[in-house]
Amino acid sequence: MPDAPLLAAALGVVVGALLTVALVVARRFALASRDLGSDAERATHRTLHLAAAAAAALRGGRDEPDPARAARHLRALLSADAVAIVDAGADRVSLDGPEELASSARRIAARVRESGRRQVFSMPEGDAVGAPIVVDGQVWGAVVAFAGAARGPLVRATGDVAQWCAAQLELADLDASRAALAEAELRALRAQISPHFIYNALTAIASFISTDPPRARDLVLEFADFTRYSFRRQGEFTTLAEELRSVHSYLELERARFGDRLSVRLRIAPETLATVIPFLSVQPLVENAVRHGLEPGERGGVLTVTATDDGTHTEVVVDDDGVGMDPVELAALLDLDAPSTHVGLRNVDTRLRQLYGPGGGLVVETNVGAGTSVRLRVPKSQPRHETARG
Incomplete structure:
Protein backbone atom coordinates (compact mmCIF):
# COMPACT_ATOMS: atom_id res chain seq x y z
CA MET A 1 0.00 0.00 0.00
CA GLY A 37 4.65 17.62 51.32
CA SER A 38 5.57 14.10 52.30
CA ASP A 39 3.13 11.65 53.82
CA ALA A 40 4.51 12.46 57.28
CA GLU A 41 4.16 16.22 56.68
CA ARG A 42 0.58 15.83 55.47
CA ALA A 43 -0.25 13.68 58.51
CA THR A 44 1.25 16.31 60.82
CA HIS A 45 -0.72 19.07 59.13
CA ARG A 46 -3.95 17.08 59.43
CA THR A 47 -3.32 16.39 63.13
CA LEU A 48 -2.64 20.05 63.86
CA HIS A 49 -5.70 21.13 61.90
CA LEU A 50 -7.99 18.76 63.80
CA ALA A 51 -6.48 19.76 67.14
CA ALA A 52 -6.95 23.45 66.37
CA ALA A 53 -10.56 22.88 65.34
CA ALA A 54 -11.29 20.91 68.51
CA ALA A 55 -9.57 23.58 70.64
CA ALA A 56 -11.79 26.29 69.21
CA ALA A 57 -14.82 24.21 70.21
CA LEU A 58 -13.59 23.62 73.76
CA ARG A 59 -12.34 27.12 74.52
CA GLY A 60 -15.83 28.18 75.54
CA GLY A 61 -14.71 26.96 78.97
CA ARG A 62 -16.19 24.50 81.42
CA ASP A 63 -19.46 26.43 81.49
CA GLU A 64 -20.03 26.99 77.76
CA PRO A 65 -17.88 24.65 75.66
CA ASP A 66 -19.11 23.04 72.45
CA PRO A 67 -18.16 19.39 73.13
CA ALA A 68 -20.34 18.02 70.34
CA ARG A 69 -18.26 19.77 67.69
CA ALA A 70 -15.05 18.91 69.55
CA ALA A 71 -16.03 15.20 69.62
CA ARG A 72 -16.38 15.18 65.85
CA HIS A 73 -12.82 16.47 65.37
CA LEU A 74 -11.40 14.19 68.07
CA ARG A 75 -12.99 11.16 66.44
CA ALA A 76 -11.12 11.95 63.24
CA LEU A 77 -7.94 12.62 65.23
CA LEU A 78 -8.10 9.25 67.01
CA SER A 79 -9.39 7.35 63.96
CA ALA A 80 -11.95 5.76 66.27
CA ASP A 81 -15.34 4.28 65.44
CA ALA A 82 -16.96 6.80 67.79
CA VAL A 83 -15.89 9.37 70.38
CA ALA A 84 -17.84 10.82 73.27
CA ILE A 85 -17.06 13.69 75.62
CA VAL A 86 -18.96 13.21 78.86
CA ASP A 87 -19.43 15.98 81.40
CA ALA A 88 -19.56 13.77 84.45
CA GLY A 89 -20.93 16.49 86.71
CA ALA A 90 -23.90 17.39 84.52
CA ASP A 91 -24.18 13.90 83.04
CA ARG A 92 -24.11 15.32 79.50
CA VAL A 93 -22.93 13.12 76.64
CA SER A 94 -21.66 14.67 73.40
CA LEU A 95 -21.27 11.76 71.01
CA ASP A 96 -19.96 11.57 67.48
CA GLY A 97 -21.01 8.13 66.35
CA PRO A 98 -23.96 5.74 66.67
CA GLU A 99 -26.54 7.10 69.11
CA GLU A 100 -26.93 3.75 70.87
CA LEU A 101 -23.42 4.17 72.32
CA ALA A 102 -24.49 7.14 74.47
CA SER A 103 -25.59 5.02 77.44
CA SER A 104 -22.34 3.03 77.30
CA ALA A 105 -20.34 6.27 77.23
CA ARG A 106 -22.18 7.53 80.31
CA ARG A 107 -21.47 4.31 82.25
CA ILE A 108 -17.81 4.30 81.24
CA ALA A 109 -17.44 7.95 82.25
CA ALA A 110 -18.90 7.16 85.68
CA ARG A 111 -16.37 4.34 86.16
CA VAL A 112 -13.52 6.57 85.02
CA ARG A 113 -14.60 9.32 87.38
CA GLU A 114 -14.60 6.92 90.31
CA SER A 115 -11.12 5.60 89.56
CA GLY A 116 -9.64 8.86 88.25
CA ARG A 117 -7.54 6.98 85.69
CA ARG A 118 -7.62 5.69 82.13
CA GLN A 119 -9.34 2.34 81.61
CA VAL A 120 -10.12 -0.12 78.80
CA PHE A 121 -13.56 -1.73 78.64
CA SER A 122 -14.71 -4.77 76.63
CA MET A 123 -18.30 -4.76 75.38
CA PRO A 124 -20.32 -7.01 73.06
CA GLU A 125 -20.07 -4.45 70.27
CA GLY A 126 -16.31 -3.89 70.70
CA ASP A 127 -13.83 -2.16 73.00
CA ALA A 128 -13.82 1.30 74.52
CA VAL A 129 -11.15 3.44 76.15
CA GLY A 130 -12.14 5.96 78.83
CA ALA A 131 -9.77 8.66 80.10
CA PRO A 132 -10.52 11.34 82.71
CA ILE A 133 -10.48 15.07 81.92
CA VAL A 134 -8.93 16.52 85.07
CA VAL A 135 -9.27 20.29 85.52
CA ASP A 136 -7.80 21.98 88.59
CA GLY A 137 -7.40 18.63 90.32
CA GLN A 138 -11.04 17.64 89.80
CA VAL A 139 -12.45 15.19 87.23
CA TRP A 140 -14.55 17.40 84.99
CA GLY A 141 -15.53 14.55 82.67
CA ALA A 142 -14.11 11.91 80.38
CA VAL A 143 -13.15 11.17 76.80
CA VAL A 144 -14.47 7.81 75.61
CA ALA A 145 -13.18 6.30 72.35
CA PHE A 146 -14.89 3.25 70.80
CA ALA A 147 -13.15 0.82 68.46
CA GLY A 148 -13.44 -2.78 67.37
CA ALA A 149 -10.22 -3.54 69.27
CA ALA A 150 -8.53 -1.15 71.69
CA ARG A 151 -4.88 -1.43 70.73
CA GLY A 152 -2.02 0.26 72.55
CA PRO A 153 -1.77 3.36 70.32
CA LEU A 154 -5.47 4.15 70.76
CA VAL A 155 -5.26 3.66 74.54
CA ARG A 156 -2.30 6.03 74.85
CA ALA A 157 -3.74 8.55 72.41
CA THR A 158 -7.06 8.69 74.27
CA GLY A 159 -5.24 9.51 77.51
CA ASP A 160 -3.23 12.21 75.75
CA VAL A 161 -6.37 13.68 74.19
CA ALA A 162 -8.07 13.81 77.61
CA GLN A 163 -5.09 15.72 79.03
CA TRP A 164 -5.16 18.06 76.04
CA CYS A 165 -8.91 18.68 76.57
CA ALA A 166 -8.22 19.54 80.21
CA ALA A 167 -5.56 22.06 79.14
CA GLN A 168 -8.00 23.73 76.74
CA LEU A 169 -10.65 24.03 79.45
CA GLU A 170 -8.13 25.48 81.88
CA LEU A 171 -7.01 28.03 79.28
CA ALA A 172 -10.63 28.96 78.69
CA ASP A 173 -11.09 29.47 82.42
CA LEU A 174 -7.98 31.65 82.42
CA ASP A 175 -9.44 33.77 79.62
CA ALA A 176 -12.66 34.11 81.61
CA SER A 177 -10.69 35.10 84.71
CA ARG A 178 -8.84 37.76 82.74
CA ALA A 179 -12.14 39.12 81.46
CA ALA A 180 -13.53 39.18 85.00
CA LEU A 181 -10.37 40.95 86.22
CA ALA A 182 -10.69 43.55 83.49
CA GLU A 183 -14.31 44.15 84.47
CA ALA A 184 -13.30 44.47 88.13
CA GLU A 185 -10.64 47.01 87.20
CA LEU A 186 -13.19 49.02 85.25
CA ARG A 187 -15.51 48.97 88.25
CA ALA A 188 -12.62 50.25 90.36
CA LEU A 189 -12.06 53.10 87.93
CA ARG A 190 -15.74 53.97 87.93
CA ALA A 191 -15.63 54.01 91.71
CA GLN A 192 -13.05 56.80 91.47
CA ILE A 193 -15.81 59.08 90.16
CA SER A 194 -16.12 60.23 93.73
CA PRO A 195 -19.14 61.69 95.48
CA HIS A 196 -16.91 64.73 96.04
CA PHE A 197 -16.67 65.34 92.28
CA ILE A 198 -20.39 64.76 91.79
CA TYR A 199 -21.19 67.16 94.63
CA ASN A 200 -18.86 69.81 93.20
CA ALA A 201 -20.28 69.40 89.70
CA LEU A 202 -23.90 69.71 90.87
CA THR A 203 -23.00 72.69 93.06
CA ALA A 204 -21.38 74.42 90.08
CA ILE A 205 -24.46 73.72 87.97
CA ALA A 206 -26.75 75.08 90.69
CA SER A 207 -24.73 78.28 90.89
CA PHE A 208 -25.59 79.08 87.27
CA ILE A 209 -29.31 78.29 87.43
CA SER A 210 -30.34 81.80 88.41
CA THR A 211 -27.43 83.81 86.97
CA ASP A 212 -26.91 82.01 83.63
CA PRO A 213 -29.67 79.45 82.86
CA PRO A 214 -28.33 78.50 79.37
CA ARG A 215 -24.92 77.69 80.90
CA ALA A 216 -26.60 75.63 83.63
CA ARG A 217 -28.53 73.69 80.99
CA ASP A 218 -25.35 73.00 79.00
CA LEU A 219 -23.58 71.79 82.14
CA VAL A 220 -26.43 69.43 82.96
CA LEU A 221 -26.06 67.90 79.49
CA GLU A 222 -22.28 67.62 79.95
CA PHE A 223 -22.83 65.89 83.30
CA ALA A 224 -25.29 63.45 81.70
CA ASP A 225 -22.85 62.66 78.87
CA PHE A 226 -19.97 62.15 81.29
CA THR A 227 -21.85 59.78 83.58
CA ARG A 228 -23.43 57.88 80.67
CA TYR A 229 -20.02 57.19 79.15
CA SER A 230 -18.29 56.39 82.45
CA PHE A 231 -20.90 53.85 83.51
CA ARG A 232 -21.53 52.20 80.18
CA ARG A 233 -21.25 48.40 80.22
CA GLN A 234 -20.35 47.53 76.62
CA GLY A 235 -16.81 46.46 75.91
CA GLU A 236 -13.33 46.99 77.31
CA PHE A 237 -12.25 49.19 74.41
CA THR A 238 -13.31 52.43 72.83
CA THR A 239 -11.86 54.95 70.38
CA LEU A 240 -9.75 57.92 71.29
CA ALA A 241 -12.46 60.17 69.86
CA GLU A 242 -15.09 58.74 72.21
CA GLU A 243 -12.78 58.97 75.21
CA LEU A 244 -11.94 62.58 74.41
CA ARG A 245 -15.64 63.46 74.28
CA SER A 246 -15.91 62.22 77.87
CA VAL A 247 -12.76 64.17 78.78
CA HIS A 248 -14.35 67.30 77.28
CA SER A 249 -17.48 66.84 79.41
CA TYR A 250 -15.40 66.32 82.54
CA LEU A 251 -13.28 69.40 81.90
CA GLU A 252 -16.30 71.58 81.19
CA LEU A 253 -17.68 70.65 84.60
CA GLU A 254 -14.35 71.35 86.28
CA ARG A 255 -13.92 74.67 84.47
CA ALA A 256 -17.33 75.73 85.75
CA ARG A 257 -15.93 75.25 89.24
CA PHE A 258 -12.37 76.52 88.72
CA GLY A 259 -13.23 79.42 86.46
CA ASP A 260 -10.14 81.19 85.11
CA ARG A 261 -7.88 79.09 87.33
CA LEU A 262 -8.07 76.16 84.88
CA SER A 263 -6.81 76.49 81.31
CA VAL A 264 -7.10 73.59 78.88
CA ARG A 265 -5.16 73.01 75.68
CA LEU A 266 -5.96 70.16 73.29
CA ARG A 267 -3.46 69.23 70.57
CA ILE A 268 -4.99 66.24 68.84
CA ALA A 269 -3.79 64.97 65.47
CA PRO A 270 -6.93 64.06 63.48
CA GLU A 271 -5.45 60.74 62.33
CA THR A 272 -5.30 59.54 65.95
CA LEU A 273 -9.02 59.86 66.67
CA ALA A 274 -9.92 56.41 65.29
CA THR A 275 -7.28 54.62 67.39
CA VAL A 276 -8.71 51.85 69.59
CA ILE A 277 -7.71 52.37 73.23
CA PRO A 278 -8.66 50.70 76.51
CA PHE A 279 -11.87 52.14 77.91
CA LEU A 280 -11.25 54.77 80.62
CA SER A 281 -7.52 55.03 79.99
CA VAL A 282 -7.18 58.76 79.21
CA GLN A 283 -9.98 60.23 81.32
CA PRO A 284 -8.48 58.99 84.66
CA LEU A 285 -5.15 60.62 83.71
CA VAL A 286 -6.89 63.94 83.11
CA GLU A 287 -8.81 63.65 86.38
CA ASN A 288 -5.58 62.79 88.22
CA ALA A 289 -3.91 65.90 86.76
CA VAL A 290 -6.77 68.14 87.92
CA ARG A 291 -7.26 66.62 91.39
CA HIS A 292 -3.64 66.02 92.39
CA GLY A 293 -1.73 68.44 90.17
CA LEU A 294 -3.74 71.62 89.72
CA GLU A 295 -6.35 71.73 92.47
CA PRO A 296 -3.85 71.79 95.39
CA GLY A 297 -2.21 74.96 93.98
CA GLU A 298 -3.81 78.32 94.63
CA ARG A 299 -3.22 79.60 91.12
CA GLY A 300 -4.62 76.54 89.32
CA GLY A 301 -2.73 76.00 86.10
CA VAL A 302 -2.67 74.68 82.56
CA LEU A 303 -3.68 71.19 81.47
CA THR A 304 -2.52 70.02 78.05
CA VAL A 305 -3.68 66.87 76.26
CA THR A 306 -1.66 65.88 73.17
CA ALA A 307 -2.23 62.99 70.76
CA THR A 308 0.28 62.23 68.00
CA ASP A 309 0.73 59.49 65.41
CA ASP A 310 4.22 57.99 65.04
CA GLY A 311 3.26 55.50 62.32
CA THR A 312 2.76 52.31 64.33
CA HIS A 313 1.47 53.78 67.60
CA THR A 314 -0.68 56.58 68.90
CA GLU A 315 0.88 58.48 71.77
CA VAL A 316 -1.26 60.43 74.23
CA VAL A 317 0.37 62.81 76.72
CA VAL A 318 -1.40 64.53 79.62
CA ASP A 319 0.66 67.44 81.01
CA ASP A 320 -0.04 69.78 83.89
CA ASP A 321 2.07 72.56 85.37
CA GLY A 322 0.80 71.93 88.89
CA VAL A 323 2.45 71.01 92.17
CA GLY A 324 4.12 67.82 90.88
CA MET A 325 5.37 65.14 93.24
CA ASP A 326 8.51 63.45 94.50
CA PRO A 327 9.70 60.70 92.08
CA VAL A 328 10.07 58.36 95.08
CA GLU A 329 6.40 58.88 95.92
CA LEU A 330 5.57 58.25 92.27
CA ALA A 331 7.28 54.85 92.37
CA ALA A 332 5.34 54.00 95.53
CA LEU A 333 1.96 54.95 94.10
CA LEU A 334 2.51 52.67 91.08
CA ASP A 335 3.33 49.80 93.46
CA LEU A 336 0.29 47.52 93.52
CA ASP A 337 0.91 46.53 97.15
CA ALA A 338 1.18 50.06 98.50
CA PRO A 339 -1.82 52.19 99.54
CA SER A 340 -2.40 55.23 97.34
CA THR A 341 -4.92 57.93 96.58
CA HIS A 342 -3.88 57.79 92.90
CA VAL A 343 -5.78 54.55 92.25
CA GLY A 344 -6.83 55.67 88.75
CA LEU A 345 -3.22 56.22 87.65
CA ARG A 346 -2.12 52.85 89.03
CA ASN A 347 -5.12 51.06 87.52
CA VAL A 348 -4.49 52.43 84.04
CA ASP A 349 -0.81 51.49 84.27
CA THR A 350 -1.66 47.92 85.32
CA ARG A 351 -4.22 47.45 82.54
CA LEU A 352 -1.84 48.75 79.87
CA ARG A 353 0.89 46.35 80.99
CA GLN A 354 -1.52 43.42 80.94
CA LEU A 355 -2.62 44.29 77.40
CA TYR A 356 0.63 45.38 75.78
CA GLY A 357 3.39 43.77 77.86
CA PRO A 358 5.75 45.03 80.59
CA GLY A 359 6.96 47.87 78.37
CA GLY A 360 3.45 49.07 77.57
CA GLY A 361 2.72 50.87 80.84
CA LEU A 362 2.57 54.57 81.61
CA VAL A 363 5.65 56.77 81.44
CA VAL A 364 5.44 59.46 84.15
CA GLU A 365 7.81 62.42 84.52
CA THR A 366 7.41 64.65 87.57
CA ASN A 367 9.13 66.49 90.38
CA VAL A 368 8.06 68.71 93.24
CA GLY A 369 6.91 72.07 91.87
CA ALA A 370 7.65 71.02 88.27
CA GLY A 371 4.29 69.64 87.21
CA THR A 372 3.61 66.16 85.84
CA SER A 373 3.66 64.56 82.39
CA VAL A 374 1.98 61.20 81.84
CA ARG A 375 2.40 59.39 78.52
CA LEU A 376 0.73 56.27 77.12
CA ARG A 377 1.32 54.56 73.78
CA VAL A 378 -1.06 52.09 72.15
CA PRO A 379 -0.63 50.19 68.86
CA LYS A 380 -2.69 51.55 66.00
CA SER A 381 -3.46 48.03 64.80
CA GLN A 382 -5.34 45.91 67.34
CA PRO A 383 -7.46 43.40 65.36
CA ARG A 384 -8.37 41.37 68.47
CA HIS A 385 -9.79 44.38 70.31
CA GLU A 386 -13.24 45.54 69.33
CA THR A 387 -14.99 48.70 70.41
CA ALA A 388 -18.50 48.88 71.71
CA ARG A 389 -20.45 52.08 71.62
CA GLY A 390 -22.31 53.12 74.71
Missing part, protein backbone atom coordinates in the same frame (compact mmCIF):
# COMPACT_ATOMS: atom_id res chain seq x y z
CA PRO A 2 1.60 3.29 -1.08
CA ASP A 3 0.15 5.22 1.84
CA ALA A 4 1.52 2.85 4.51
CA PRO A 5 4.71 4.86 5.19
CA LEU A 6 2.66 8.04 5.63
CA LEU A 7 0.26 6.31 8.02
CA ALA A 8 3.14 4.90 10.02
CA ALA A 9 4.76 8.33 10.23
CA ALA A 10 1.49 9.94 11.29
CA LEU A 11 0.94 7.24 13.91
CA GLY A 12 4.42 7.83 15.24
CA VAL A 13 3.74 11.55 15.58
CA VAL A 14 0.49 10.89 17.46
CA VAL A 15 2.14 8.39 19.81
CA GLY A 16 4.99 10.80 20.45
CA ALA A 17 2.56 13.60 21.23
CA LEU A 18 0.62 11.39 23.62
CA LEU A 19 3.81 10.39 25.40
CA THR A 20 4.82 14.03 25.71
CA VAL A 21 1.44 14.96 27.18
CA ALA A 22 1.64 12.03 29.59
CA LEU A 23 5.10 13.07 30.75
CA VAL A 24 3.97 16.68 31.27
CA VAL A 25 0.93 15.54 33.28
CA ALA A 26 3.02 13.12 35.33
CA ARG A 27 5.58 15.82 36.04
CA ARG A 28 2.92 18.30 37.15
CA PHE A 29 1.31 15.66 39.35
CA ALA A 30 4.67 14.88 40.91
CA LEU A 31 5.35 18.57 41.53
CA ALA A 32 1.88 19.03 43.05
CA SER A 33 2.44 16.05 45.34
CA ARG A 34 5.78 17.43 46.37
CA ASP A 35 4.20 20.82 47.11
CA LEU A 36 1.74 19.10 49.43
